[in-house]
Structure formats: C-alpha cells, structure tokens
Amino acid sequence: MEAKLFTPYTIKDVTMKNRIVMAPMCMYSSHNEDGMVQNWHRIHYASRAAGQVGLIIQEATAVTAQGRISPRDLGIWDDEHIDGLKELTTLIKEHGTKAGIQLAHAGRKAVLEGEIIAPSAIPFDEKSKTPKEMTYEDIQVTIEAFKKGAERAKKAGFDVIELHGAHGYLINEFLSPLSNKRTDEYGGSMENRYRFLRETIEAVKTVWDGPLFVRVSANDYHQEGLAVDDYVIMSKWMKEQGVDFIDVSSGAVVPARINIFPGYQVPLAEKIKHGANIPTGAVGLITTGIQAEEILQNDRADLIFLARVLLRDPYWARTAAKELGVAIETPTQYERGWI
Template sequence: MDTKLFSPFTIKNTTFKNRIVMSPMCMYSCPNEDGKVENWHRTHYTSRAVGQVGLIIIEATAVTPQGRISPNDLGIWSDEHIEGLKELTNLMKEYGSATGIQLAHAGRKAVLEGEIIAPSALAFNEQMKTPKDMSVEDIQDTIDAFKQGAVRAKKAGFDVIEIHGAHGYLINEFLSPLSNKRTDQYGGSAENRYLFQREIINAVKSVWDGPLFVRISANDYHEEGLKVDDYVLMAGWMKEQGVDLIDCSSGAVVPARIHTYPGYQVPFAEKIKKAADLSTGAVGLITSPLHAEEILQNNRADLIFIGRELLRDPYWPRTAAKELGVKIEPPKQYERGWV
C-alpha cells in the first residue's frame, strides 16, 4: 500500500527518508557531570538509526551549565562538547538517519546545586527551590547561549535544531502567565511574554540556516494558563520568523492532572497546522502504525514523533513497515533476519 509514514519529507536542505521522528528524551547519562557524550549515547541513538528512524532528535541539551535539568544532562555550552556530538551525528548518519538536537534551558525546573534562574521568583512546587528572577543582563546572556549552542550544533554536523519551548522549562516559563509575573518588556502582554522566545529564534537563525523546529506545550491544563488558541497566535509569529515546524506537546509548566490516551495531543498539532498553515509534528502515546498512518493521511500533522515506543522497540520502523505492508531496506548486515 502507499503510505505517508514511509514517504520522504523535505525541509529546506534536508530530506528525511520517512516521517518517523525519535522524540527527544532525556537520558541523564553523563556521570562525570561534564555534559559530554558517553558510550550510552553512542549505543542508544545509533541503534535507532540502525532501526531506520527518519529523524533522530537527541535529548534536551543544555546551553549553559545552569540550564541543565539534572547534573547528568548532555551539554553544548562549551566547544569541548563538539567532538563527542560530532561523533554521534556521524554514527547516526552512517545508517541513513537525519540528525537533530534540542537546545534547552531548564529554568526553574533545574535540579542542581547553586542558584537557578527563571522569569519570576516562583518555585515550580513546594519541593523545588525558588529561582532567582532574571535580570535583563541574564536574559541577554541566555539568548547568546542559545546562539552559541546553535553555532556548535552546526559544527557538530546536526541537520535540524529544535528549540525547547515546552514542558515548563525556561522558554515556556516566559510564555505562560502562570510562571511569568514580570512587569518589564518581557512580561505582561502575550507579545511581551513571547519576546524572550522571539529573540532566541532570531539569535539562532542569525547563525543557522537549516531546518528549525520549536517544541511547545500547547495547553497549560489550568484555567488561567495558555490554551491551544494562544499557540495558534504564537505559531503565526514563529512562521513569520522562519520557524519550519512546531512540535506539539503539552503541559508541565505547573503541576496538573492530565488525562492521557493514545494521540491525546494530536488535536493540538492538527489545529495549529491548519490555523497557522505551518508544518507540525504530532506526539503523545502514538504506538500503533495504523494510528500514525491515519494522522498523516488525514493531514493532521506532517511528522510523527515517537518517544517511549522507541525505547521499547528500537526497530519500530520495521514493525510499522510490516504492519502497513511496506518494504524498507535494512542495513546490509541485517538482511537475513529483517523479513
């Protein structure tokens, strides 16, 4: 059968061989706390490339040491990180996968020794420390850190950059009125709360001409928080800035009960895609190949982001191809056992 899941998708100068994307998932696997690539990363990501994933986006990678979620996160705050990341991109590309990196800053959700920062001095919950509210100088330094992260990502050979604007981390904290209580140019109106993300996108684009994604949390799951319609407006701004695709997740800017089920976030991707006329990625407990195909066939999203199912099955593309009746080429070394 003709499937969209196994059709190529091109953005700018990069073509993904299929629409399957490995969603960025933190591995917390830098035991020396230096943010450098370890054997685990080489094994973990390369195995999904062997499994024929079209685009692999590596985990949230911190643009500053203070921006790590945990002490064991990958980093891109130093030129010393480039060598290991370059090795990683070479390994993934050897097996035909396009490569992406998620540039991130944890903001008030950093679990680290020492000071953490956020738009406002509000803790995420009672168990987490209260952050320092950022000065304008702090903001400008962080914007530059994202820019320098993009420079290093280019040197490391990544095809795609995704800016992490979701899950209650720093950019998301600026966007949401639940976590941003500032009274200067970075707070108040929707336009002001978006300014930090706007300036990060502009800074990244000044040094990066490849595909640019932004991950969003399209619903705060709080009556006073952001909803998908707010992100339709921001998607228009992102499109004007030259963002190529919005990766539509949700939640985690404040503690919330979220009713999850297969595809529970797909309506966010569909609405933003159609209302803003911008490519989107769908994510959220998508495990069935038929479900993934339905999303694409009905033009609800352009790419399918797979997270936990790819942890369970590194060869999920093979599983999907068999179920959908599609033949995909395995690595030559696996030909005898692929059918």
C-alpha cells in the same frame, strides 16, 4: 493507497527518508557533571538510526551549565562538547538518518546545586527550589548562550535544531502567564511574554540557516494558563520569524492532572497546523503504524514523533512497515533476519 509514513519529507534542503522522528528524551547519562557524550549515547542513538528512524532529535542539551535539568544532562555550553556530539551525528548519518538536536535551558525546573534562574521567582511546586528572577543581563546572556549552542550544533554536523519551548522549561516559563509575572518588556501581554522566544529565534538564525523547529506545550491544563488557540497565534509569529516546524506537546509548566489516552495530543498539532498554516509534529502515546498512518493520511500532522515506544522497540519502523504491508530498507547485515 501508499503508506505516507514511509514517504520522504523535505524541509529546506534536508530530506528525511520517512516521517518517523525520534522525539528528544533525556538519558541523564553524562558522567562527572561535564555534559560529555558517553558510550551509552553512542549506542542509544545509533541503534535507532539502524532501526530506520528518519530523524533523530537528540535529548534536551543544555546551552549553559546552570540550564541543565539534572547534573547528568548532555551539554553544548562549551566547545569541548563538539567532538563528542560530532561522533553522534556521524554514527546517526551512517544509517541514512538525519540528526537533530534540542537546545534547552531548564529554568526553574533545574535540579542542581547552587542558584537557578527563571522569568519570575516562583518555584515549580512546594518541593522545588525558588529560582532567582532573571535580570535583563541574565536574559541577554542566556539568549547568547542559545546562539552559541546553535553555532556548536552546526560544527557538530546536526541537520536540524529544535528549541525546547515546552514542558515548563525556561522558554515555556516566559510564554506562560502562570510562570511569568514580570512587569517589564518580557512580561504582561502575550507579545511581551513571547519576546524572549522571539529574541532567541532571532539570535539563533544569525548563525543557523538550516531547518529550525520549536517544541511547544500547547495546553497548560489550567484555566488561567495558555491553550491551543494561544499557540496558534504564537505559531504564526514563529512562522513569520522563519521557524519551519512546530513540534506539538503539552503540559508541565505547572503541576496538572492530564487525561491521557492514545493520540491525546494530536488535536493540538492538527489545530496549530491548520490554524497557523505551518507544518507540525504529533507526539504522545502514538504506538502503532496504523495509528501513525491515520494521522498523516488525514492531514492532522506532518511528522510522527515517537518517544517511549522507541525505547521499547528500536526497530519500530520495521514493526510499523510490516503492519502496513510496506517493504523498507534494512541494514545489509540484518537482511537475513528482517522478515
């Protein structure tokens, strides 16, 4: 049986050479709070591309300075960011890897000086700053910032855009009733809580016609929060809007105890894939080629998103290929050691 992990995968006009995706992981490595690309980013991302990852999705990249998770996050809120991001996409693509970017706004989880904003004036926890409840104007300005971020991503040469709708950041805060207590058209019913994401997708799609992913937290792990069945419904709405792919994670909109184990989030990706009839990515404690192959062979997800294991092993693709008995391409410079 052919190892599906190493077969190509196409979304729209973008074909990845395999099903291995580097999940977005913040590096907190920009200097001077300016959001600029540094040498660390150049080395970090190019190393995983040389290691034969099929798609690299760059870390959460802030669409406004106020929307950074930390003062050292990468940014895409200014045209001055484009040149550095273009360097990254060029380095990544030199190795035949596709380049993606996660557009993000931290909302109430921003750890910054000054005012932070969120759907409702509710802090994440007792140690967190209380955000300002967003006005209608704040909402429109932020949606426009996502659109401008998508324009800059296109100019920087990214193949894929992912909207960060997970892990308790701004989009997720609008979606969840635990963090959205609004009584206007952006709160209350699920349709209203989805409105911010709906309008963000609409705005982004006016400037971006390439593959569009959305990352979701498909379980709030709270009895009054959202669960995967809710995300099946919203994933159907996203598909109707032209979203191509759902990257399925979970948790972090409120503090919660999560029982984690290898592949613990895969059933969420599987449920959304088949319930909404949309391609999904599985992520979370996937560490071996055999584990990844089981997910793909049993049609539980379409792509394998790897995070911490790729921090430990930039050449995980080679490790997995050896495990599965597959010969894969290697950088010519490394052939004598790629055994």
